[in-house]
Amino acid sequence: MAKRIGILTGGGDCPGLNPAIRGCVYAAGKLGYECVGILDGWKGLIEGMITALDREITEYFVMKGGTHLGTSRTNPYKKEENVKKCLDNFKKFELYALVTMGGEDTLGVAARFHKEHNLPVVGVPKTMDNDLSATDYTFGFDTSVTVAVDAAERLIDTGRSHHRVMVLEVMGRHAGWVALFTALASGADYVCIPEKKISPAEMIDKIKKVYERKKFALVVASESAGLHPEHEEEFGKEMDQFGHVILKERGIGEKLAGFIEKETGIETRAAVIGHIQRGGEPTLFDRILSTRVGVKAAELVHEGKFGMMAALIGNEIKGVPLDKAAGELKTVSKEWFDLMEIFFSSGGITMPQ
Numbered sequence: 001m002a003k004r005i006g007i008l009t010g011g012g013d014c015p016g017l018n019p020a021i022r023g024c025v026y027a028a029g030k031l032g033y034e035c036v037g038i039l040d041g042w043k044g045l046i047e048g049m050i051t052a053l054d055r056e057i058t059e060y061f062v063m064k065g066g067t068h069l070g071t072s073r074t075n076p077y078k079k080e081e082n083v084k085k086c087l088d089n090f091k092k093f094e095l096y097a098l099v100t101m102g103g104e105d106t107l108g109v110a111a112r113f114h115k116e117h118n119l120p121v122v123g124v125p126k127t128m129d130n131d132l133s134a135t136d137y138t139f140g141f142d143t144s145v146t147v148a149v150d151a152a153e154r155l156i157d158t159g160r161s162h163h164r165v166m167v168l169e170v171m172g173r174h175a176g177w178v179a180l181f182t183a184l185a186s187g188a189d190y191v192c193i194p195e196k197k198i199s200p201a202e203m204i205d206k207i208k209k210v211y212e213r214k215k216f217a218l219v220v221a222s223e224s225a226g227l228h229p230e231h232e233e234e235f236g237k238e239m240d241q242f243g244h245v246i247l248k249e250r251g252i253g254e255k256l257a258g259f260i261e262k263e264t265g266i267e268t269r270a271a272v273i274g275h276i277q278r279g280g281e282p283t284l285f286d287r288i289l290s291t292r293v294g295v296k297a298a299e300l301v302h303e304g305k306f307g308m309m310a311a312l313i314g315n316e317i318k319g320v321p322l323d324k325a326a327g328e329l330k331t332v333s334k335e336w337f338d339l340m341e342i343f344f345s346s347g348g349i350t351m352p353q
């Protein structure tokens, strides 16, 4: 009987998960393994929910958004009994190895299972936030930014027509990558990211200057950008099972729009694209990256390299220790601040006479 690999997808879904599942299933098959899917992330391993996976089932997954396996933000380490249930079900389903596809939370649990229980796990990094340390890019990011850029371009059309300031709020959790790349790629006038506290005076100065010239301005804001520290208390404090504040109640886009309108006297509107960024078919980049890391996961299993994760380093897919990915978050680094200065600061812009 062929050795069996279980595959699960955990945390927020993102485009590329289905191609990664397909990559793993195809490569595992070639290496003589069979695969089964575990439904709804770690919840499925706790509750013992599995589904069949083979070449036929996954054949057209390469262009499909979401995750065929379902997902959840369940953390088995919240209850000791759930850790035991995961270990029992791993045995019950006669698994040889577990491929976990997720972000820092899902991979953090995988790393712990490997360290504390010697569970043969391998990781596949995914997240639209692009905030995992051990890999250059995560799949999901390119598609999400592509969707956000499309939204920004639409806001430019309507904003220009009405001579308004438009604020686009994007996701990205505690990293500003989605906002920064969206702003750079859509020719936005200002960007707000959590890594760089907004200077209200500088932002207003920039908006006034560009508005004076073109009667329009576009601001892109990350959902966790900080404007008024004194308003932090008003922001939602509801936590998920991994201890992250759920950011959806925060409404930075609306708050920023209100602030800009008050300070400039210019009519301002905010748009929040939220989960629209996570749906739809993966871009070419995400299809290829996810396929490659999915394939690598099967290879890592075959080589017995457990506790490792498939990572993109340069243009190569390599195995790196899972702990590295589940450790510190990769946020927007200082080098990017220089680029921000060129495109988004008000320095160098002169007001028309």
Ligand code: F6P
Pocket: 012, 103, 127, 128, 129, 171, 172, 173, 223, 247, 248, 278
């Ligand atoms: O981590 C991915 C992400 O989309 C973040 O950008 C966002 O803050 C969060 O998930 C939203 O989570 P949920 O889908 O649980 O509302």
